Amino acid sequence: MTKAPDVADLTCEHSGKYWVRVLAKYREPSHPRSIAELALTLIPFAALIGLAWWALSVSYLLAGAISALNGAFLVRLFIIQHDCGHNAFFRNRTVNDWTGRLLGVLTLTPYDVWRQTHAIHHASTGNLDRRGIGDLPVQTLAEYRAAPWRKRLAYRIYRNPFFLFGLAPAWLFFVQNRLPVGLMGSGRRYWVSAMATNLAIAALVGAGIYLSQGLHVLFLILPMALVGASAGVWLFYVQHQFEDAHWNREADWQIHDAALHGSSHYVLPPVLKWFSGNIGIHHVHHLYSRIPFYRLTEVLRDHPALDRAQRLTLRESLHCARLHLWDERSRKLLSFAEARAA
Numbered sequence: 001m002t003k004a005p006d007v008a009d010l011t012c013e014h015s016g017k018y019w020v021r022v023l024a025k026y027r028e029p030s031h032p033r034s035i036a037e038l039a040l041t042l043i044p045f046a047a048l049i050g051l052a053w054w055a056l057s058v059s060y061l062l063a064g065a066i067s068a069l070n071g072a073f074l075v076r077l078f079i080i081q082h083d084c085g086h087n088a089f090f091r092n093r094t095v096n097d098w099t100g101r102l103l104g105v106l107t108l109t110p111y112d113v114w115r116q117t118h119a120i121h122h123a124s125t126g127n128l129d130r131r132g133i134g135d136l137p138v139q140t141l142a143e144y145r146a147a148p149w150r151k152r153l154a155y156r157i158y159r160n161p162f163f164l165f166g167l168a169p170a171w172l173f174f175v176q177n178r179l180p181v182g183l184m185g186s187g188r189r190y191w192v193s194a195m196a197t198n199l200a201i202a203a204l205v206g207a208g209i210y211l212s213q214g215l216h217v218l219f220l221i222l223p224m225a226l227v228g229a230s231a232g233v234w235l236f237y238v239q240h241q242f243e244d245a246h247w248n249r250e251a252d253w254q255i256h257d258a259a260l261h262g263s264s265h266y267v268l269p270p271v272l273k274w275f276s277g278n279i280g281i282h283h284v285h286h287l288y289s290r291i292p293f294y295r296l297t298e299v300l301r302d303h304p305a306l307d308r309a310q311r312l313t314l315r316e317s318l319h320c321a322r323l324h325l326w327d328e329r330s331r332k333l334l335s336f337a338e339a340r341a342a
Contacts, residue, residue: 016256071227079277112193126258
Protein backbone atom coordinates (compact mmCIF):
# COMPACT_ATOMS: atom_id res chain seq x y z
CA MET A 1 0.00 0.00 0.00
CA THR A 2 1.37 3.44 -0.96
CA LYS A 3 2.13 5.65 2.03
CA ALA A 4 0.26 8.97 1.95
CA PRO A 5 2.69 11.90 1.78
CA ASP A 6 3.11 14.19 4.75
CA VAL A 7 2.37 17.90 4.47
CA ALA A 8 6.02 18.52 3.55
CA ASP A 9 5.56 16.28 0.51
CA LEU A 10 2.55 18.18 -0.86
CA THR A 11 4.85 20.18 -3.10
CA CYS A 12 6.39 17.11 -4.72
CA GLU A 13 5.94 16.45 -8.41
CA HIS A 14 2.50 15.08 -9.36
CA SER A 15 1.29 15.27 -5.73
CA GLY A 16 -2.01 16.63 -7.02
CA LYS A 17 -2.51 13.57 -9.22
CA TYR A 18 -1.71 11.32 -6.28
CA TRP A 19 -4.39 12.91 -4.11
CA VAL A 20 -7.00 12.58 -6.85
CA ARG A 21 -6.57 8.80 -6.69
CA VAL A 22 -6.71 8.84 -2.88
CA LEU A 23 -9.87 10.96 -2.75
CA ALA A 24 -11.90 8.89 -5.21
CA LYS A 25 -13.29 6.72 -2.40
CA TYR A 26 -15.11 9.70 -0.85
CA ARG A 27 -17.17 10.57 -3.91
CA GLU A 28 -20.34 8.58 -3.21
CA PRO A 29 -23.17 10.61 -1.64
CA SER A 30 -25.58 9.25 0.94
CA HIS A 31 -29.15 9.91 -0.21
CA PRO A 32 -30.61 10.00 3.34
CA ARG A 33 -27.86 12.41 4.39
CA SER A 34 -28.37 14.61 1.31
CA ILE A 35 -32.13 14.79 1.88
CA ALA A 36 -31.56 15.58 5.56
CA GLU A 37 -29.09 18.37 4.72
CA LEU A 38 -31.55 19.83 2.21
CA ALA A 39 -34.39 19.71 4.76
CA LEU A 40 -32.23 21.19 7.54
CA THR A 41 -31.57 24.16 5.27
CA LEU A 42 -34.87 24.66 3.47
CA ILE A 43 -37.16 24.35 6.51
CA PRO A 44 -35.44 27.05 8.63
CA PHE A 45 -35.07 29.18 5.49
CA ALA A 46 -38.83 29.03 4.85
CA ALA A 47 -39.59 29.55 8.56
CA LEU A 48 -37.50 32.71 8.69
CA ILE A 49 -39.26 34.05 5.60
CA GLY A 50 -42.58 33.41 7.37
CA LEU A 51 -41.30 35.09 10.53
CA ALA A 52 -40.07 38.11 8.56
CA TRP A 53 -43.46 38.29 6.80
CA TRP A 54 -45.19 38.41 10.19
CA ALA A 55 -42.68 41.03 11.38
CA LEU A 56 -43.78 43.37 8.59
CA SER A 57 -46.88 44.10 10.67
CA VAL A 58 -44.67 45.12 13.60
CA SER A 59 -41.64 46.87 12.11
CA TYR A 60 -40.00 47.04 8.70
CA LEU A 61 -36.65 47.22 10.48
CA LEU A 62 -37.35 43.98 12.35
CA ALA A 63 -38.46 42.26 9.14
CA GLY A 64 -35.28 43.42 7.40
CA ALA A 65 -33.11 42.16 10.28
CA ILE A 66 -34.72 38.70 10.17
CA SER A 67 -34.29 38.65 6.40
CA ALA A 68 -30.59 39.56 6.76
CA LEU A 69 -30.11 36.62 9.15
CA ASN A 70 -31.70 34.38 6.56
CA GLY A 71 -28.83 35.29 4.23
CA ALA A 72 -26.81 32.63 6.06
CA PHE A 73 -29.28 29.92 5.03
CA LEU A 74 -29.27 31.33 1.50
CA VAL A 75 -25.50 30.75 1.37
CA ARG A 76 -26.05 27.14 2.43
CA LEU A 77 -28.71 26.65 -0.24
CA PHE A 78 -26.19 27.91 -2.78
CA ILE A 79 -23.65 25.35 -1.54
CA ILE A 80 -26.21 22.59 -2.10
CA GLN A 81 -26.91 23.97 -5.58
CA HIS A 82 -23.13 24.01 -6.08
CA ASP A 83 -22.88 20.31 -5.17
CA CYS A 84 -25.73 19.53 -7.56
CA GLY A 85 -23.76 21.25 -10.32
CA HIS A 86 -20.85 18.91 -9.63
CA ASN A 87 -23.21 15.89 -9.67
CA ALA A 88 -22.16 15.32 -6.06
CA PHE A 89 -25.36 15.73 -4.02
CA PHE A 90 -27.34 12.80 -5.46
CA ARG A 91 -26.18 9.86 -7.56
CA ASN A 92 -28.60 10.64 -10.38
CA ARG A 93 -27.64 13.50 -12.70
CA THR A 94 -31.27 14.40 -13.49
CA VAL A 95 -32.18 14.68 -9.79
CA ASN A 96 -29.10 16.83 -9.21
CA ASP A 97 -29.96 19.10 -12.13
CA TRP A 98 -33.59 19.69 -11.22
CA THR A 99 -32.76 20.23 -7.56
CA GLY A 100 -30.14 22.74 -8.66
CA ARG A 101 -32.56 24.51 -11.04
CA LEU A 102 -35.20 24.92 -8.34
CA LEU A 103 -32.67 26.19 -5.82
CA GLY A 104 -31.33 28.57 -8.48
CA VAL A 105 -34.63 30.49 -8.28
CA LEU A 106 -34.04 31.11 -4.57
CA THR A 107 -30.35 31.97 -5.01
CA LEU A 108 -31.06 34.21 -8.05
CA THR A 109 -28.60 32.10 -10.06
CA PRO A 110 -29.60 30.37 -13.33
CA TYR A 111 -28.36 26.86 -12.71
CA ASP A 112 -27.27 25.71 -16.17
CA VAL A 113 -25.43 28.97 -16.88
CA TRP A 114 -23.67 28.90 -13.53
CA ARG A 115 -22.80 25.20 -13.83
CA GLN A 116 -21.04 25.76 -17.16
CA THR A 117 -19.10 28.85 -16.09
CA HIS A 118 -18.16 27.15 -12.84
CA ALA A 119 -16.91 24.11 -14.77
CA ILE A 120 -14.69 26.50 -16.76
CA HIS A 121 -13.42 27.90 -13.46
CA HIS A 122 -12.47 24.40 -12.26
CA ALA A 123 -10.81 23.59 -15.58
CA SER A 124 -8.69 26.75 -15.63
CA THR A 125 -8.08 27.78 -12.02
CA GLY A 126 -4.58 29.10 -11.51
CA ASN A 127 -3.96 29.46 -15.25
CA LEU A 128 -2.85 33.01 -16.06
CA ASP A 129 -3.56 32.48 -19.76
CA ARG A 130 -7.18 31.39 -19.22
CA ARG A 131 -8.68 34.00 -16.93
CA GLY A 132 -12.03 35.70 -17.43
CA ILE A 133 -14.91 33.23 -16.99
CA GLY A 134 -16.14 31.97 -13.65
CA ASP A 135 -13.53 33.84 -11.63
CA LEU A 136 -12.80 37.21 -10.05
CA PRO A 137 -10.51 39.46 -12.11
CA VAL A 138 -6.88 39.54 -10.99
CA GLN A 139 -4.00 41.24 -12.81
CA THR A 140 -0.32 40.47 -12.69
CA LEU A 141 2.08 43.13 -11.50
CA ALA A 142 3.51 43.46 -15.03
CA GLU A 143 0.04 43.82 -16.58
CA TYR A 144 -0.93 46.51 -14.09
CA ARG A 145 2.25 48.51 -14.66
CA ALA A 146 1.85 48.31 -18.44
CA ALA A 147 -1.82 49.39 -18.40
CA PRO A 148 -2.86 53.02 -19.10
CA TRP A 149 -3.85 55.06 -16.04
CA ARG A 150 -7.59 54.75 -16.75
CA LYS A 151 -7.43 50.95 -16.66
CA ARG A 152 -5.28 51.02 -13.53
CA LEU A 153 -7.82 53.30 -11.86
CA ALA A 154 -10.72 51.05 -12.89
CA TYR A 155 -8.89 48.01 -11.51
CA ARG A 156 -8.16 49.78 -8.21
CA ILE A 157 -11.82 50.74 -7.88
CA TYR A 158 -12.95 47.19 -8.63
CA ARG A 159 -10.53 45.68 -6.10
CA ASN A 160 -11.54 48.11 -3.37
CA PRO A 161 -13.19 46.00 -0.63
CA PHE A 162 -16.23 48.29 -0.42
CA PHE A 163 -16.86 47.75 -4.13
CA LEU A 164 -15.75 44.12 -4.40
CA PHE A 165 -17.75 42.85 -1.42
CA GLY A 166 -20.51 45.47 -1.41
CA LEU A 167 -21.58 46.77 -4.81
CA ALA A 168 -20.17 43.98 -7.00
CA PRO A 169 -22.19 41.14 -5.36
CA ALA A 170 -25.41 43.14 -5.81
CA TRP A 171 -24.57 43.72 -9.48
CA LEU A 172 -23.67 40.06 -9.98
CA PHE A 173 -26.81 38.53 -8.47
CA PHE A 174 -29.41 41.16 -9.38
CA VAL A 175 -28.20 42.21 -12.84
CA GLN A 176 -25.47 40.04 -14.35
CA ASN A 177 -27.15 36.74 -13.48
CA ARG A 178 -30.23 37.78 -15.44
CA LEU A 179 -28.33 37.08 -18.69
CA PRO A 180 -26.07 34.16 -19.64
CA VAL A 181 -22.96 36.33 -19.41
CA GLY A 182 -19.91 34.54 -20.78
CA LEU A 183 -22.08 32.10 -22.73
CA MET A 184 -24.14 34.49 -24.86
CA GLY A 185 -23.29 32.74 -28.13
CA SER A 186 -23.04 29.19 -26.80
CA GLY A 187 -26.53 28.00 -27.63
CA ARG A 188 -30.10 28.53 -26.55
CA ARG A 189 -29.81 26.18 -23.56
CA TYR A 190 -28.18 28.91 -21.48
CA TRP A 191 -30.69 31.53 -22.59
CA VAL A 192 -33.52 29.17 -21.59
CA SER A 193 -31.86 28.64 -18.19
CA ALA A 194 -31.49 32.38 -17.56
CA MET A 195 -34.93 33.39 -18.83
CA ALA A 196 -36.77 30.55 -17.08
CA THR A 197 -35.07 31.47 -13.80
CA ASN A 198 -35.98 35.12 -14.36
CA LEU A 199 -39.63 34.25 -14.98
CA ALA A 200 -39.79 32.09 -11.86
CA ILE A 201 -38.21 34.85 -9.75
CA ALA A 202 -40.61 37.41 -11.21
CA ALA A 203 -43.58 35.15 -10.43
CA LEU A 204 -42.51 34.73 -6.78
CA VAL A 205 -41.86 38.44 -6.31
CA GLY A 206 -45.11 39.32 -8.08
CA ALA A 207 -47.06 36.96 -5.84
CA GLY A 208 -45.42 38.51 -2.79
CA ILE A 209 -46.29 42.04 -3.92
CA TYR A 210 -49.88 40.98 -4.60
CA LEU A 211 -50.31 39.26 -1.22
CA SER A 212 -48.65 42.07 0.75
CA GLN A 213 -50.50 44.69 -1.30
CA GLY A 214 -47.35 46.69 -1.93
CA LEU A 215 -43.58 46.62 -2.14
CA HIS A 216 -43.23 45.56 1.50
CA VAL A 217 -42.09 42.15 0.25
CA LEU A 218 -38.77 43.73 -0.71
CA PHE A 219 -37.94 43.86 3.02
CA LEU A 220 -38.08 40.05 2.90
CA ILE A 221 -35.90 39.71 -0.20
CA LEU A 222 -33.29 42.44 -0.45
CA PRO A 223 -31.50 42.11 2.94
CA MET A 224 -31.34 38.32 2.60
CA ALA A 225 -30.07 38.46 -0.98
CA LEU A 226 -27.50 41.19 -0.29
CA VAL A 227 -26.06 39.44 2.78
CA GLY A 228 -25.95 36.09 0.98
CA ALA A 229 -24.36 37.59 -2.14
CA SER A 230 -21.66 39.46 -0.23
CA ALA A 231 -20.84 36.42 1.92
CA GLY A 232 -20.68 34.22 -1.17
CA VAL A 233 -18.31 36.57 -3.03
CA TRP A 234 -16.09 36.83 0.06
CA LEU A 235 -15.87 33.04 0.37
CA PHE A 236 -15.04 32.68 -3.30
CA TYR A 237 -12.42 35.42 -3.02
CA VAL A 238 -10.43 34.01 -0.09
CA GLN A 239 -10.53 30.52 -1.56
CA HIS A 240 -8.23 31.54 -4.41
CA GLN A 241 -6.76 34.96 -3.64
CA PHE A 242 -4.41 34.59 -0.69
CA GLU A 243 -0.74 35.54 -0.41
CA ASP A 244 0.83 32.19 -1.34
CA ALA A 245 -1.70 31.25 -4.01
CA HIS A 246 -0.70 29.38 -7.15
CA TRP A 247 -0.80 30.78 -10.69
CA ASN A 248 1.20 29.73 -13.73
CA ARG A 249 1.32 30.36 -17.44
CA GLU A 250 -0.15 27.67 -19.70
CA ALA A 251 3.23 26.04 -20.39
CA ASP A 252 3.89 25.43 -16.68
CA TRP A 253 0.31 24.90 -15.52
CA GLN A 254 -0.91 21.52 -14.26
CA ILE A 255 -4.58 21.23 -13.28
CA HIS A 256 -4.21 18.99 -10.23
CA ASP A 257 -1.30 20.90 -8.71
CA ALA A 258 -3.16 24.17 -9.36
CA ALA A 259 -6.18 22.71 -7.56
CA LEU A 260 -4.13 21.56 -4.58
CA HIS A 261 -1.89 24.60 -4.12
CA GLY A 262 -4.10 27.33 -5.58
CA SER A 263 -7.06 26.80 -3.24
CA SER A 264 -7.06 27.71 0.43
CA HIS A 265 -8.14 25.70 3.44
CA TYR A 266 -10.33 28.31 5.15
CA VAL A 267 -10.54 27.28 8.80
CA LEU A 268 -13.82 28.69 10.10
CA PRO A 269 -15.61 28.40 13.48
CA PRO A 270 -18.07 25.45 13.54
CA VAL A 271 -21.21 27.55 13.03
CA LEU A 272 -19.74 29.34 9.99
CA LYS A 273 -18.41 26.06 8.67
CA TRP A 274 -21.96 24.65 8.83
CA PHE A 275 -23.58 27.61 7.07
CA SER A 276 -20.86 27.64 4.39
CA GLY A 277 -21.23 23.90 3.81
CA ASN A 278 -17.52 23.13 4.43
CA ILE A 279 -16.66 25.07 1.26
CA GLY A 280 -13.60 26.36 3.13
CA ILE A 281 -12.03 22.93 2.57
CA HIS A 282 -11.53 24.22 -0.91
CA HIS A 283 -8.25 22.56 -1.84
CA VAL A 284 -9.89 19.16 -1.38
CA HIS A 285 -12.98 20.29 -3.29
CA HIS A 286 -10.90 21.41 -6.27
CA LEU A 287 -8.92 18.19 -6.25
CA TYR A 288 -12.10 16.10 -6.36
CA SER A 289 -15.26 18.12 -6.93
CA ARG A 290 -17.53 15.03 -6.84
CA ILE A 291 -17.12 14.73 -3.06
CA PRO A 292 -20.34 15.86 -1.29
CA PHE A 293 -19.75 18.84 0.98
CA TYR A 294 -20.69 16.86 4.08
CA ARG A 295 -17.92 14.31 3.40
CA LEU A 296 -15.09 16.84 3.10
CA THR A 297 -14.49 16.68 6.85
CA GLU A 298 -13.94 12.91 6.51
CA VAL A 299 -11.08 13.63 4.14
CA LEU A 300 -9.34 15.92 6.63
CA ARG A 301 -9.91 13.43 9.45
CA ASP A 302 -8.36 10.60 7.45
CA HIS A 303 -5.52 12.63 5.88
CA PRO A 304 -3.85 15.05 8.33
CA ALA A 305 -1.49 16.26 5.59
CA LEU A 306 -4.43 17.83 3.78
CA ASP A 307 -5.78 19.20 7.06
CA ARG A 308 -2.52 21.09 7.62
CA ALA A 309 -2.18 22.39 4.07
CA GLN A 310 -2.96 26.01 3.07
CA ARG A 311 -4.65 26.78 6.40
CA LEU A 312 -6.16 30.25 6.53
CA THR A 313 -7.88 31.38 9.71
CA LEU A 314 -10.74 33.86 9.86
CA ARG A 315 -8.40 36.52 11.25
CA GLU A 316 -5.71 35.83 8.65
CA SER A 317 -8.26 35.98 5.85
CA LEU A 318 -8.95 39.67 6.55
CA HIS A 319 -5.47 40.43 5.24
CA CYS A 320 -6.44 38.91 1.88
CA ALA A 321 -8.80 41.82 1.21
CA ARG A 322 -5.80 44.07 0.58
CA LEU A 323 -4.00 41.71 -1.83
CA HIS A 324 -4.55 42.63 -5.47
CA LEU A 325 -1.65 41.91 -7.85
CA TRP A 326 0.09 38.64 -8.68
CA ASP A 327 3.86 39.00 -8.89
CA GLU A 328 5.17 36.32 -11.23
CA ARG A 329 8.72 36.76 -9.94
CA SER A 330 8.13 36.37 -6.21
CA ARG A 331 5.09 34.15 -6.83
CA LYS A 332 3.03 36.03 -4.27
CA LEU A 333 -0.12 38.12 -4.28
CA LEU A 334 0.79 41.69 -3.36
CA SER A 335 -1.05 44.73 -2.09
CA PHE A 336 -0.86 47.94 -4.13
CA ALA A 337 1.55 49.34 -1.54
CA GLU A 338 3.81 46.28 -1.79
CA ALA A 339 3.64 46.51 -5.56
CA ARG A 340 4.91 50.10 -5.49
CA ALA A 341 7.87 48.98 -3.38
CA ALA A 342 8.61 45.89 -5.45
